[in-house]
Amino acid sequence: AVLAIGLVACGGGSQSSTTETDPSLDAKVETKTMRAGIGLNDQHPQYKGLLKFKEIVEEKTEGAIKVETYHSGQLGDDRTMIEGLQLGSQEITIPSTAVIANFVPEFAVFDIPFLFPNEEVADAVLGGEVGEGLLDKLAAQNLVGLGYWENGFRDLTNSVRPVATAEDFRGLKIRTMENQLHLEAFRALGANPTPMAFTELFAAMQQKTVDGQENPYSTIYLQKYFEVQEYVSNTHHIYSPWTFLVSKPFFDGLTPEQQEIVTEAAYAAGAYQREMNREAGAEYLANLQEEGMIFTEITPEARQEMVDLVQPVIEKFTDQIGRETVEAVFDAVAEAQK
Ligand code: TK8
Structure with a gap:
């Protein structure tokens, strides 16, 4: 007392x-404190993964490192939080790679639509040489990348009409992440995309500034988008990875032993998060339908039409991403499917 x-x-x-x-x-x-912030709410597997990270780090360092967790954009939107890591006002964030592409252009390779056919291929590429090699490029931006977590396959929702084919995208105002490739891909599909921070999205849908958005079912359900959206389609147009980012000045200030603990915890918590994401994943679509959303299936033919429509966008962006990176990723995808 x-x-x-x-x-x-x-x-x-x-x-x-x-x-x-x-x-x-x-x-x-x-005692060193790591302030960790994410955009999603505390119901999401991403936050549960973050709590797992906290548990491991605090236990293994016997309290020498404390992890403070913030959800729902309490520390700002993704871009602001990444800048916070660079400036030293925050130590951890776990943004979508699409937003990291504004800092390291090569990360846009994961924004190539329909790149990964399934989660197993994503695991092999992200966890392999190519994925790890990309993380090394973060150092030049004062960032350290400790592996990939799973946001997941992105699916389209909107409040105007069921979307079954590319034709149905026409004129829909779709919020995209702040990423050039996403914007142009949605334009190629005939939509009217607008980039926006995740933290502003719910209000934008509520006020009908946008008709729709695209995110994995987990986010659509756990962030209660069903309250402001009527239609959902399994477009599965992009597999969205997250990267576990740490402020480099902070990481460099840790002892080698602490660096090892933090690194191992980030990877272990990532494996836990991925598992939880996939276990719960099957139920979210059923939950959305129970909440009254109307589901539309995208047939393989309709999806192929979308694949064809975005081809020119991929070609256009290949040099900006880095031809070497694009080729390495396509090779790794092919290798993983052998
Ligand atoms: C949350 C983001 C979000 C992403 C987006 O911070 O912005 O749509 O999918 O999950 O990472």
């Missing part, structure tokens, strides 16, 4: 005489 009062009295700040007399705190080195 005396210790607690002492801490309260000094506002948890610099050491008081009370803490110095506590033998268990005597040997303790300075």
